Amino acid sequence: QVQLVQSGADVKEPGASVKISCRASGYTFTSYGVHWVRQAPGQRLEWMGWIKGDDGRTVYSETFQGRLIITRDTAATTVYMQLSSLRFDDTTVYYCASERFATGNFDFWGQGTLVTVSS
């Protein structure tokens, strides 16, 4: 069955970077894209960006331009999300979600990764 397994919780200082992994299994990795979504406590879900599984093309939300890099390793069927220049308000749970290319269907989700930014 399709599974997305994310890396574990992390604690970072302000100004540092965090890199979260999302390992996919149970589907053809290059036929899907992977989105990253986050939700701060009491806030709406927020779409961050997307990477296409086959050619690695990325699209980022303007909110994160310059701070966000999404990459993938097709051999490891893993997608990575790196957020830099961390601020206190980046403390939240980050999710990855798969989308079979050009279907608009965020069908499977990772379990979520809590990132805490604290000094």
Added chain:
Amino acid sequence: QTVVTQEPSLTVSPGGTVTLTCASSTGAVTSDAWPSWLQHKPGQPPRTLIYRTFYRQPWTPARFSGSLLGGKAALTLSGVQPEDEGEYYCLLHLGVIWVFGGGTKLNVL
């Protein structure tokens, strides 16, 4: 920056019917925006119920239906169950980006 608006909260009785809507600040929501509806409960990842306006996931109960209504995307729950209580988000594909609505807290009382 596009703002996607949902009702902040709605209350429905068990067995009743309720419609949640999703509006875009850029104008009418059409099927081109591939409207999706997600359910999000505390401590769990979101779960997509409806995508591309009206397509259900294999796990989506038949009581959930998606549509377009008066220039908005809509999610209708018919025969609401207690387990339907939770937060519901719409998600729109606007150009090359995706934008979530503010979420609707559905109370089943």
